[in-house]
Amino acid sequence: MKRTVEEHAARFDEYASDYDDGQDSEEYRACAGLVIEHARSALEPGDTLLDLGCGTGAIGLALASDAERVVGRDVSEGMMEQAREKAAADGIDNAQFGYGAFREPDYDDAVDVVSSNFAMHHLADDEKRETVDTIAAFGPRTFVLGDVMFFGEPDPSEPFYDPSVDDPATVGVLADALTDAGFALTAVERVADQVGVLVASRTDRATRASPGRCVIRLYADVPGARRIPSRFRHANARRIESRKYEPRLPELPPRLRDGAPTRASP
Ligand SMILES: C[S@@+](CC[C@H](N)C(=O)[O-])C[C@H]1O[C@@H](n2cnc3c(N)ncnc32)[C@H](O)[C@@H]1O
Numbered sequence: 001m002k003r004t005v006e007e008h009a010a011r012f013d014e015y016a017s018d019y020d021d022g023q024d025s026e027e028y029r030a031c032a033g034l035v036i037e038h039a040r041s042a043l044e045p046g047d048t049l050l051d052l053g054c055g056t057g058a059i060g061l062a063l064a065s066d067a068e069r070v071v072g073r074d075v076s077e078g079m080m081e082q083a084r085e086k087a088a089a090d091g092i093d094n095a096q097f098g099y100g101a102f103r104e105p106d107y108d109d110a111v112d113v114v115s116s117n118f119a120m121h122h123l124a125d126d127e128k129r130e131t132v133d134t135i136a137a138f139g140p141r142t143f144v145l146g147d148v149m150f151f152g153e154p155d156p157s158e159p160f161y162d163p164s165v166d167d168p169a170t171v172g173v174l175a176d177a178l179t180d181a182g183f184a185l186t187a188v189e190r191v192a193d194q195v196g197v198l199v200a201s202r203t204d205r206a207t208r209a210s211p212g213r214c215v216i217r218l219y220a221d222v223p224g225a226r227r228i229p230s231r232f233r234h235a236n237a238r239r240i241e242s243r244k245y246e247p248r249l250p251e252l253p254p255r256l257r258d259g260a261p262t263r264a265s266p
Contacts, residue, residue: 001124002167005101008122009075011165012055016078019056027160027195032117034189034197035146036062039115042142042199043067047112050138052102052131053119057083057095063115064092071107073100074119102131111138121148121161121168128169129177136181139202143183146197149174151190158194174198 003011012019023029036059043049043066051060054072056079064070064087072095074080080097087095100106102116102123114135120128135143148160148168156163175185175198183200190196 001122001127002163003122003165005075008165009077012074012076013078016056016076016082019079019082020058023058025159027192028118030191031146031195031197032058032062034191035059035115035117035144038144038187038197038199039063039113039142040066042113042144042201044112048110050105050107050111050114050140052100052105052114052116052135053122054083054097055079055119057086057097059115059117060095060097061086061090061092064095067113068094070095071109071111072097073105073107075099075101103127103134105134111140112142114138114140114143115146116144117146118148120145121166124167125169125173128174129180132174132177132181132183136183136202141202142186143178143200144197145174145178145200146191146195148194149196149198150194151196152193155194160192160194168194171196171198 001008015022023032039049039059040063043063046068048069048071049060049063049067051057051063051070051072052074054060054074055076057072060070060072061083072080072083074097077099080099083095083097087093087097098106102120120131123131132143148166150168150170154161154168160166161168171188175188178185178198178200183202185198186201187199188196189198
């Protein structure tokens with residue numbers, strides 16, 4: 001980790017009230033939309049969703065009506081205060097947000113589905129591996145991870161990757177961590193060269209997805225999209241779909257729809 005947990009928390013506390021307005025990029029919205037879509041299809045009645053690095057609640061609040069209970073964990077009180085305010089404004093009463101770090105989420109109840117969007121890239125690779133092991137110990141059916149991740153060569157000039165604060169992994173490192181922890185990769189969504197969504201299902205719990213089959217979806221219009229990192233090949237990949245893929249983008253907050261949005265690094 002290039003900053004301490006406390007430094008990340010302070011950075012996001014400062015930025016919290018403007019955070020939602022800054023998340024207008026197509027890549028962020030596509031990533032969040034896919035995380036929501038995959039987590040929604042994994043959730044069953046009575047389920048608990050644990051959203052790690054929950055921030056202002058983009059994922060958890062969108063899924064509150066699909067789960068019995070949503071538990072958001074983050075290290076930034078400022079970000080979670082925004083989430084709580086949005087939950088109250090929308091009349092959502094089954095979502096709770098509290099302090100918890102990736103490797104110490106401070107939660108010990110049952111979890112069925114875990115999600116995380118645009119947050120794990122703050123950790124170093126060995127810390128991401130510890131996080132995946134922590135998540136696996138909860139025994140969820142499915143873990144949906146959307147994040148900054150490298151499908152090709154790292155490019156520090158990308159707006160999603162600031163080497164002074166971010167530490168994204170290659171997709172291969174994440175695939176290894178997930179499969180070593182007992183997950184099977186059931187979908188890989190390449191949103192852009194440095195943004196993707198991985199869906200991992202426990203091999204020892206019944207899932208609607210069938211472990212051993214992995215769908216890899218690519219934007220056909222992303223340059224180099226046909227290059228599949230060789231480390232996918234041992235990650236249970238059986239089927240590769242290369243086609244123009246149109247993820248459903250989540251709605252922008254109303255004040256952004258008509259205004260002139262600005263991009264902020266996540
Ligand atoms: C870019 S925001 C993403 C928020 C939200 N998931 C979203 O999709 O909008 C990253 C979040 O990760 C949180 N974070 C950073 N390091 C963390 C850690 N070690 N444990 C838990 N959360 C962390 C930050 O406080 C911040 O809220």
